[in-house]
Amino acid sequence: GDSVTQMEGPVTLSEEAFLTINCTYTATGYPSLFWYVQYPGEGLQLLLKATKADDKGSNKGFEATYRKETTSFHLEKGSVQVSDSAVYFCALDSGGSNYKLTFGKGTLLTVNP
Amino acid sequence: DVKVTQSSRYLVKRTGEKVFLECVQDMDHENMFWYRQDPGLGLRLIYFSYDVKMKEKGDIPEGYSVSREKKERFSLILESASTNQTSMYLCAARRNGGAFSYFGPGTRLTVT
Numbered sequence: 001g002d003s004v005t006q007m008e009g010p011v012t013l014s015e016e017a018f019l020t021i022n023c024t025y026t027a028t029g030y031p032s033l034f035w036y037v038q039y040p041g042e043g044l045q046l047l048l049k050a051t052k053a054d055d056k057g058s059n060k061g062f063e064a065t066y067r068k069e070t071t072s073f074h075l076e077k078g079s080v081q082v083s084d085s086a087v088y089f090c091a092l093d094s095g096g097s098n099y100k101l102t103f104g105k106g107t108l109l110t111v112n113p
Numbered sequence: 114d115v116k117v118t119q120s121s122r123y124l125v126k127r128t129g130e131k132v133f134l135e136c137v138q139d140m141d142h143e144n145m146f147w148y149r150q151d152p153g154l155g156l157r158l159i160y161f162s163y164d165v166k167m168k169e170k171g172d173i174p175e176g177y178s179v180s181r182e183k184k185e186r187f188s189l190i191l192e193s194a195s196t197n198q199t200s201m202y203l204c205a206a207r208r209n210g211g212a213f214s215y216f217g218p219g220t221r222l223t224v225t
Contacts, residue, residue, distance in 0.1 A: 105155040
């Protein structure tokens with residue numbers, strides 16, 4: 001079945017540091033890939049997505065590239081801010097009519113000033 | 114913007130109680146989902162519904178049931194709450210052909 005493996009946290013960085021959160025997946029077919037973010041006390045928000053190989057999703061300075069050859073969708077940001085402190089989830093949708101998402105376990109990011 | 118709302122942000126119930134968690138979406142989306150979120154386990158799908166009165170089991174349906182009598186409302190029911198159902202519950206909605214799912218703010222349920 002489908003699965004998502006993402007980097008174990010927690011990750012603690014200083015402001016303006018470079019961020020990478022690794023995500024790899026196993027899926028049949030050609031999944032769509034997502035990063036969702038959960039700020040403290042809130043639900044999940046879509047951060048970015050990519051629907052086919054070599055697509056790059058980007059939003060709020062975050063980027064991730066859909067790499068079919070390595071089955072990866074790593075999240076990166078060049079300079080993190082305190083306000084980026086949150087839990088980040090990698091997820092996939094393998095298509096079909098039910099639109100189910102398969103999630104990774106989440107990575108807690110804390111950015112210190 | 115799609116709004117997905119959940120009836121309670123925090124809920125405390127006793128073991129054995131029947132518990133209803135309500136989710137409402139305002140954009141006529143066909144598909145609705147209930148997930149539970151636990152530390153170290155991520156989000157796991159409990160049930161989903163692709164149309165009124167239609168439902169399918171997700172990965173962890175045991176101990177839960179659902180109801181979808183109207184398109185905009187999807188209820189999660191714990192018939193007899195147990196302490197191992199203490200968790201964060203997240204509802205989501207997605208339209209057919211939509212690019213992604215919208216999530217509600219979550220209900221943190223504690224069963225004592």
